[in-house]
Amino acid sequence: MSSVIIIAVIVMSGVGVVMSAMLAVGRKVFAVEVDERHEKLMEILPGANCGGCGYPGCSGYAAALVEGKAVPSACPPGGAEVSSAIGKIMGVEVSLQEPKVAIVACAGDPTLAPERAAYLGVSTCAAAHAVAGGFKACTHGCLGLGSCQSVCKFDAIVMTANKLAVVRADKCTGCGACLEACPRAIIRLVPKSQDLHVLCCNPDKAKDVKAVCQVGCTGCKLCTKQSPRFVVDGFLARVDWAVEGDIPRTVSFVCAPGAIFDARQNKILPWITEPSERRDFEKKVELWKEEEKARKAMAKAGAGGDGDQKPARQPKAQSAVENAGGQA
C-alpha cells in the first residue's frame, strides 16, 4: 500500500520538477520589466475613467504618471486625498489646488427664455445647436436636451422639470466632462467654496437680451455696487475670482432680471412659480436684507474681531475698476 503512495508521490514530483524547469527557462526567455507603481496607482485612483485628467481613463493617467508626464493633482474626482496618495507613491510634493465644481451659466428655461422654432431631429444639444443656430431665441442659452447630463459619470447634473441643466455641487467632482459636451460652452468650472454666480452667458446689449430672456444679464452693473468681485465685461457680468472681497448674500436680489445664482438656495427667484413658495422665499430675502444691514453696521463700527469677515481690501486685479467700494 505504501509503495503505491510512494510511486504516486514520485510520479507527481517528477512531473512537477520537469514543469517547473520549463517555467524557469520560460521566465528567463520572456522576462518583462513591470513598474509596480502603475498597479499601486490603479488601486488608489477612483476608477471612474471620467477623463478629467486629460488622459484616456485611469489606466492612461497612471501610465502617464509613471512616465513622469502627468502631475499628481490632475485627478479632479479624487481631490486632495488621491493627489497626496499619488504624491506618496511617486515620491513627489503635491501642490494642492482648490477643488472646483461645474456650473451651468444659464437660468433661462423655456418659460423664461422662449423657444423660437420647433426642432426635429437628433436629440442632443450639439445636434440642435447646429440646426439654424438652435431652437432657443437666446443663442447663448441652455438648450435643455441633456447632453451634459448624459456624459456626467457622477449623476451630478439634473434636468429641471422645465428642461434646464443644473449642476448638483455636492456630487460634482469638477472633472469637466460636461464642459466638452456643451456646444454653447455655457458650463464652466468655478471654485467649490464660492456660491454666488452669474447665470448668463449672453454678451448682447440689454435690449437684445431682454428680447430673448427674462433672466438674462443686461449689464446694468447694479451688482458691482454690491461687491468688488463682480465685473461687467461689455454687457455681461461675471464674478472675478482673482479679486478679493466679500459678496453679500442679498446681491442675488439686487439683480433685476435675477440672473445671479445663489448655490445655497440651489434656486433663483424666477424659477419659483408656486405663490406660497414664492412668498416664503421673499420673506427669507427680507430677513437676509436685515442681516446684511446689521452686518454692515457692525463692520462700520469697526469690529475688527469679527472672525469670518475679511476686512475690505483694495482690489488687486485691474479688471475691477468698476469697484465702487461698496463695503468700505
Next chain:
Amino acid sequence: MDKKLFVSSSPHVHGQVSTPAIMWTVVLSLLPATLWSFYLFGLPAVTVVLGTVALTAALEAISNKVAGGPLALRDGSAVLTGLLLALTLPPGLPLWMCGAGAFVSVVVAKAFFGGLGQNLFNPAMTGRVFLLIAFPAAMTKWLVPRGTGESLLGHPVTAYDTAGKLVELTSAKVDAITAATPLGLLCEKGAGAVAAIQNSPDLFIGQLNGSLGETSAAFLLLGGLFLLVRRIITWHIPVAYIGTVAVIAAITHAVDPAQYASVAFHVFTGGLMIGAFFMATDYVTSPMYPMGKLIFGVGCGVLTMVIRLWGGYPEGVSFAVLLLNACVPIIDNATRPKKFGLTKLAAA
C-alpha cells in the same frame, strides 16, 4: 409670425418607402402560399397560421409594453415573423407549441435584443429551430395533404405514407395520416426511395406533405418575384443560395444517382424556397453589401446541402440560415465596398 417654424437638418424631403410598408408588402407576398396551405391542409393549417400570428402579435405587444416603448405592432414586423414561423411548422402542430415557438421568436430572439432591427438572428428561424430541437416528434409529424380527388396537371395527387410508400389519393378520404416528407425519406433511405417523385411537377406545385408554407415552390417563387419586382429584396441572396444548392445537387447526383437526389428535387422540396426568398433575405440579419450577400447566399447553400446530404437532420435550411446569420458581422466587415475616390484614380 405667430407660429413657430419647424427646423431640422437637411434633407427636408423623404422617399415614399417606409418600414411598415416594407413589412406589410412581405406579408402580402406570402399570402398565395398561405392560402394554398389552407386549401391543402384544411383546418389544421388555418389553426396553426392564425394561432401563431395572433400569439406572435400578442407577445410583441406585451414585450413592447414591458420595454416601455410605443406599441410597435403597426410596423408589421411581428405579424410577418408570426406568419413566417407558422409557414415553417407542420400542419396540426398543437397551439401551445406554436406559442412556445412564437415566444422564442418574438421575445427571446427579438425583444431581448431591443426589438425591431436589433436582433442578430432571424426570429422565425430561431423559433423553428427551437421547436425542432425541443419537440422533434411533433415537428416531424406530417399531415398528408388533402386529396382533391381530382388530379392537377393530369395525374393523381400523391403522398407518402408512414411506411414511405407513395400512395395515390383518389378521394378526399384522408385528412390526418402522419407521413414522412420527401427529404425525410431521402435522409433515411437514400435517393431510391424518392425516385418516383424526383422530377414530378408535384414538387413544384406543392401537393406534398411538408411544413405549411414550404410545399409549394410555385407560390413561394411568385411571392419572391413580387418582392424582387417591388425592389424589397435584391437578387443576390436568393440566386446565390438556390444556385449553390442546384450546383451541389447536380454534382452529387451525377456522381451517384442512387444515393443523391436530383437538382429539381433538392431545389423544390423542403424549405429552400421560403428560406432563400424570405428568411435569408431578412434585412436585419443578412449582409448589407452586394458581395456580402453573395457570400451569404453561397454559405447558406453549402451548409443546407451539407446538412441535407451528410447531416443528421433531413432539412438544413433553418440551421444554415441561423449559422450564416452568425457570420454576418464578419461578412459585412470583409465586404465593405471601396469608397468613392479609391477605385478610379485620375490617371496622372
Next chain:
Amino acid sequence: MDLLVIVLLAMLTENYVLAKFLGICPFLGVSKRMSTAFGMSAAVLFVMVVASLLTFAIQEFVLVRFGVEYLQTIAFILVIASTVQLTEMAIQKMSPVLYQALGIFLPLITTNCAVLGIAVLNVQRGYGLIEVIVNSIGASLGFGVALLLFAGLREKLELRNVPEAFQGPAIALVTAGILSLAFMGFAGLAPAS
C-alpha cells in the same frame, strides 16, 4: 478520411463551446473585440496542442508505465497550468497589448475545462499521436470559430439598442444560446467513432 472525421467532429459536431459547453468562461470573457478574440483563439490553439501532446506523453510514458492512471486529472492539470504560465509569459513579452486585453482570462485557461476536456477525451478515445494532434487542432479551431463568430456578434450588439436589463453578459448568453441552437444542425454530421 478518419482524420477528417475527427476534425469535423471536434470542430463542429462536438464543438467544445457550443455543443459540449466547455470553456464558457473565456468564451464570454474575451469575446468583446474581434482582435482579442483572435489572440485568445491563437493562445488556446497553442495551449491545446502543447497540452495535448504533453498529457499524451505523460499518459503513455508515465501514468500507464507506473500504473497510476488514477493520477490523471491532477497530473494533467499540473501540465496544463504550466503550459498556460509559459504562454502567458510569452504573450506578455511579445504582445503587451494583447496581454492587457486578455487580462485575467489568460491565466484562466489554466482551469479551462476545454483544455482538460480534450486531454481526457484523447485518452478515453484511445487516440494515437497523430489523432491527438488532429483532434486538438480541430477542437481549438472549433473554439476559435465559435469565439470569432461570437465576438463579431457582440461587436454588433454594442451598436444595437439592447434593453438595459439585458445589456452585457445577459444578452451575450442569449446570443450564445441561439448560436448553440444553430450548431445543433451539425448533429449527426460525422458519426462518432
Next chain:
Amino acid sequence: MKALTFRGGVHPRYNKDRTAGVKTALLAPPNEVVIPMTQHIGAPAKPVVEAGAQVLVGQVVGEPVGFVSAFIHSSVSGKVKAVEPRPSMSGVPAMSVVIENDSQDSAAPMKGRGENWGKASKDELKELVRRGGLVGMGGAAFPTHVKLSPPPDKGIDTVILNGAECEPFLTSDHRLMLERPKAVVEGCRIAMAILGAAQGVIGIEANKLDAIGAMTEAVKGTSIRVQPLEIKYPQGAEKQLIDAILGREVPSGGLPMDARVVVQNVGTAAAIADAVIDGKPLYERVVTVTGSAIKEAKNLIVRVGTPVTHIVEACGGVSGELGKLICGGPMMGNAQHTDLVPVTKGTSGLLFLCPAEVDTRPADPCIRCGRCVRACPMRLMPTELAKLSAVGRTSESEAFGILDCIECGSCSYECPSRLPLVQEIRLGKSAIHAARRKQSKK
C-alpha cells in the same frame, strides 16, 4: 448624345414644373437691405463703412480678411443706417451693414475689360473676379478667386460648368441658362483662360432639354461642349459630376483640382462674365421662390441683403400656414427659424413648405435594409457611420470614410425609417474636426 451619370443616387420628386417655365423677373429693391459680412466660406469680411455714410450700388462695404474671403458690395444706393449684428441665414446673428435705400439706384463707377478681355493677363482677370466679390452660387459660396488659383502643378485641363441643378424645386440655373446663355459661355471661357484649361464642359440634366438646346447653340465655335446628364440626384455634386462627365474620381480627401478639373456653377460663370466684361460686382442673383406655401412661385433677380419678408410680399404672401422655410433646395438647404433674414450671394432658392409637408413622425429603428448604402454616391455605409457617430466611436467612423461624406442627403431621403443619418454623420464629422483642432493646439 447619351446621358451620363455616376453610381448611387436617388430619384426625388423634382417639383420644378411650377417655376421652370416662369421667366425671371426683377424684384424691386426693398427700402432697407441688411448685408451680412459672412456670405462665403472662409473668414468674414471686415466692414469698411460706418453708420451715416452714403453708399452707391456696387460700392465695397466689406473687405476680405485673408485669402479665403471675399469683397462685399452694397446692393442699393443710400445711407448706412447701422453696422451691427443682425439675424442671418446661419441662425446666429452676423455682423451686417444695414443700408437705407434712397431708391436712386445710383451706381458706383464700374470698370470692366469689355469684350476684349482676352488681351488681359491671367492675374488681371483673377483680380477682376476677386474685386467682384464672387463666390460659388450653387449654395456652398466658396470664394471663386480661390478656386481659380490652384497650385500650378495641378495641371488643370478641364473646366466643368455645373448646370445639372439636381436639387428639387430649384430652377434658377435653368432659367439663367435659357435667358443668358452667352454670359454663361463667356464666363466659362474666362475661367478656362485663367486656368489655362483646354477643355470646357457644361453638364446639364436631361430634363432641361430647352437649356441643353440653348447652351448647345451658345457654345458653337468655342472649345466648350454641352453634356446631357441622367436625371438623378446628386448629379450636380462636384465629385459625381466629374465622375459622370470625365470618368475621373477625385481621390478620397482630395479636391476636384486633384483630378485636374475645376467645377463652377453656371450662375458663377455668368457672374464671372459680368465682373470681367462689365466690371459689375456680385450684388444681385437669381433666386427661385417656390413651395406649396407661397402664393406665386417665381424666379426673381434679387438684390443681396433683401429680407425674405420682402420677397414673400412680392410673391403674394404665404398661402395658408407656413411650416418650414428652407434656404436652398430641400435636399441640402438650411431650415430657417424666421423670415426676417436677408438673402445672400449663396441663396439659390427659397422654399416655403406648409406644415403638412413637414415630416414630424418619430424615426423607426434601422432595419439594415441597405437602401442608404445603395443610394450613397460616395459608396459609404451611412447607417453604420451614423450609429458610430451617435455613440462617439470616431476613430472607427473616420476609418470607414465619414470625412468623405458630401452630406447630399440621399441616404436620409431613402431611409424607410426616416433616420436622421446625415445629421448624425455631420455631427460625427464635426466631432472629428474638433478633436483634430484640439490635437493641433496641443
